[in-house]
Amino acid sequence: MTLATHWHYWMIIALMMAGLHIVIARPNYVKKLMGLAIFQVSVIMLYVSMGKVTGGTAPVYEMSGEGHDAVPNLDIAYSNPVPHVLMLTAIVVGIATMALGLALVVRIKESYGTVEDDVVIEKNRAEEESLSP
Amino acid sequence: MSEVPLEAVLFVFLLIVGIVVGRLRNLFSAAMLTGIFSFLSAGLFTLMTAVDVAFTEAAVGAGISTVLFLATLALTDDTERESDRSWLAIGVVSLTGLALFFGTFDMPAYGSPDAPIHEGVGRHYLMHSWDEIGLPNVVTSVLASYRGFDTFGELAVVFTAGIGVTLLLRSKKAVMGPGAKPIPQRSRAPYVREMPVVRAVGKVMLPFILLFALYVQAHGDFGPGGGFQAGVVFAAGFVLYGLIWGPRAVQQIAPERLLEAGMSIGLLLYGCVGVAALFAGGTYLDYSAFTPEHPTHGQHWGIFLVELGVGITVSAVMLVIYFVFTARPRPRLPKKTPEQSVAPAPRLTAIPELPTEGAEERP
Amino acid sequence: MTLALAIVGTVILLGGVFFCVVGGIGLIRLPDFYSRCHAAGMTDSAGAAGVLVGLCFFAEPLVIAKLLTVVAFIWLSSVVSTHALVKAAYARGIRLENPRVRDWTTRPSKSGEAEVVVPTAAEAPSLDELALGVEREVDAAEAPDLAAEHELTAVTEQEEREAAIPELDLSAQPEPEPVAETDDDDEEVRS
Numbered sequence: 001m002t003l004a005t006h007w008h009y010w011m012i013i014a015l016m017m018a019g020l021h022i023v024i025a026r027p028n029y030v031k032k033l034m035g036l037a038i039f040q041v042s043v044i045m046l047y048v049s050m051g052k053v054t055g056g057t058a059p060v061y062e063m064s065g066e067g068h069d070a071v072p073n074l075d076i077a078y079s080n081p082v083p084h085v086l087m088l089t090a091i092v093v094g095i096a097t098m099a100l101g102l103a104l105v106v107r108i109k110e111s112y113g114t115v116e117d118d119v120v121i122e123k124n125r126a127e128e129e130s131l132s133p
Numbered sequence: 134m135s136e137v138p139l140e141a142v143l144f145v146f147l148l149i150v151g152i153v154v155g156r157l158r159n160l161f162s163a164a165m166l167t168g169i170f171s172f173l174s175a176g177l178f179t180l181m182t183a184v185d186v187a188f189t190e191a192a193v194g195a196g197i198s199t200v201l202f203l204a205t206l207a208l209t210d211d212t213e214r215e216s217d218r219s220w221l222a223i224g225v226v227s228l229t230g231l232a233l234f235f236g237t238f239d240m241p242a243y244g245s246p247d248a249p250i251h252e253g254v255g256r257h258y259l260m261h262s263w264d265e266i267g268l269p270n271v272v273t274s275v276l277a278s279y280r281g282f283d284t285f286g287e288l289a290v291v292f293t294a295g296i297g298v299t300l301l302l303r304s305k306k307a308v309m310g311p312g313a314k315p316i317p318q319r320s321r322a323p324y325v326r327e328m329p330v331v332r333a334v335g336k337v338m339l340p341f342i343l344l345f346a347l348y349v350q351a352h353g354d355f356g357p358g359g360g361f362q363a364g365v366v367f368a369a370g371f372v373l374y375g376l377i378w379g380p381r382a383v384q385q386i387a388p389e390r391l392l393e394a395g396m397s398i399g400l401l402l403y404g405c406v407g408v409a410a411l412f413a414g415g416t417y418l419d420y421s422a423f424t425p426e427h428p429t430h431g432q433h434w435g436i437f438l439v440e441l442g443v444g445i446t447v448s449a450v451m452l453v454i455y456f457v458f459t460a461r462p463r464p465r466l467p468k469k470t471p472e473q474s475v476a477p478a479p480r481l482t483a484i485p486e487l488p489t490e491g492a493e494e495r496p
Numbered sequence: 497m498t499l500a501l502a503i504v505g506t507v508i509l510l511g512g513v514f515f516c517v518v519g520g521i522g523l524i525r526l527p528d529f530y531s532r533c534h535a536a537g538m539t540d541s542a543g544a545a546g547v548l549v550g551l552c553f554f555a556e557p558l559v560i561a562k563l564l565t566v567v568a569f570i571w572l573s574s575v576v577s578t579h580a581l582v583k584a585a586y587a588r589g590i591r592l593e594n595p596r597v598r599d600w601t602t603r604p605s606k607s608g609e610a611e612v613v614v615p616t617a618a619e620a621p622s623l624d625e626l627a628l629g630v631e632r633e634v635d636a637a638e639a640p641d642l643a644a645e646h647e648l649t650a651v652t653e654q655e656e657r658e659a660a661i662p663e664l665d666l667s668a669q670p671e672p673e674p675v676a677e678t679d680d681d682d683e684e685v686r687s
Contacts (some may be wrong), residue, residue, distance in 0.1 A: 054244030096294030
């Protein structure tokens, strides 16, 4: 295990931590969602990097021959298609949850008047204390 | 030729962008930088030979996601205040990073062909998908046929997101009934209306964007592409139209009722193809049952229909989300005190003195 | 033959790289927003075109066609978006810093004073609204509880439609174009 063989994973971990830091340290909900997007992209990158084969090409067959007799060249190295498929799903699901998260942030803004998390928590606590006897 | 320098440069840029996004207080710039982050990572994915993933990330992350962030920022605050919990955050992040760093010790070398991940289904798909399915793009055959049920669930998630956003943000006042006041020929978006260049070029680009979306939909079998990317690019064309002419103009050409129907029809198509396979004698989503004498033909048909369903639902959901976000009434400003606006306009330069001798000096 | 092509291609490629570098330096070092936009636009137009056309010399005809198509689309989209950025900045109230450069968009009126329409802080659309092209509804009602207002209650479709549409007078004739234009301008700019 050397720098030359593992530095990709370490850079990806650094990116992950940058995203995680934004989620934890920033009070603004929209900024947190941006950090979450960064975190998500770097996790996807980690999985995709595991599927790469050195000297391999994209997992699309190189066809030799013409028309109906075209035959794929199975002797060259291809990258593993399974992580790509899983990460395609992950990207699309990520955008779906991002859209929902942003919609929730808009409603929070309309209900509480702010999107800073500590102010929202304070208002929530004050509301609950005023409601419960 | 070694790709290491290129990958290293991209990684460094990504790290810089990731750190700067956290530190920027102007959220508009942060949203743009998030789009740049997605775009740079799409470049990295291409270097890692994940072309389908790169395509989807560029379309989704750098396109739709940025529009959604901007739409949210238009409804909430533009800037962020300072926070004082940096030390706790750095501590937690360092611990987690250290744990993950130790976790990578057991991982195989990057790009090693003997990695455990390559034994098993990956090799089987690469070796046998030509005989069993017959498509050059192995990712599409895995996505739509081998792991077709997974993709069905993913489409359901997209559909659920569309429904969820509609439930959260759909406003009574935003619904355009059939008798609503028509939009005049000139654009209603006030400050964009005086941009003839943007309007002309938008009109030129729009058919190419839509045609490209159809091309991506059809050629997902032969190269990077497929239903998701096509749906996102198709929606992006309409979003471009909406950015130039205003969202109400888009609602005239893509009525919301049609989009809501489209959301459901795509998912229904996907499910029905599976059920049709059941009636044809195979298991759920086993497309070979359609043509038992030529299994690959049935696979082609099944994949075509399934990707069509994916494309329809994804484009409809993206457009519905765009509509719902932009139709949400803005926070109202009380007319009496204009200084108490939500986000004061940042003055980047001072306004110079009005030239009083302007009338004589003009040639 | 191949060497000559390679040399020409490399020269054009390096030219494109030069424009990209110059554009990048200009983006940081230039003092004014509009000059920085010019530098960024140079990256899009000359830099991208130089790099892609230089690559054409190393490729086969089908790839050359694709590269030239990419150049055409980059010129259509990126350059025009730089233009849109500059227009939007002007609408937002950002003006030229250099007092020796005259801003010709402010035309002096007949009385001799220049008319500059600078939106105030309250009226200026936020950057996101400019980007999305949406209008802000400024009417008199305050809305402290927007969440309750937008609650989806069970209303009949007829009521929904009646609530959404303003009164539409179908008997009114369409206004003649020239008169309506100035009216529209004033109304839109003030709102």
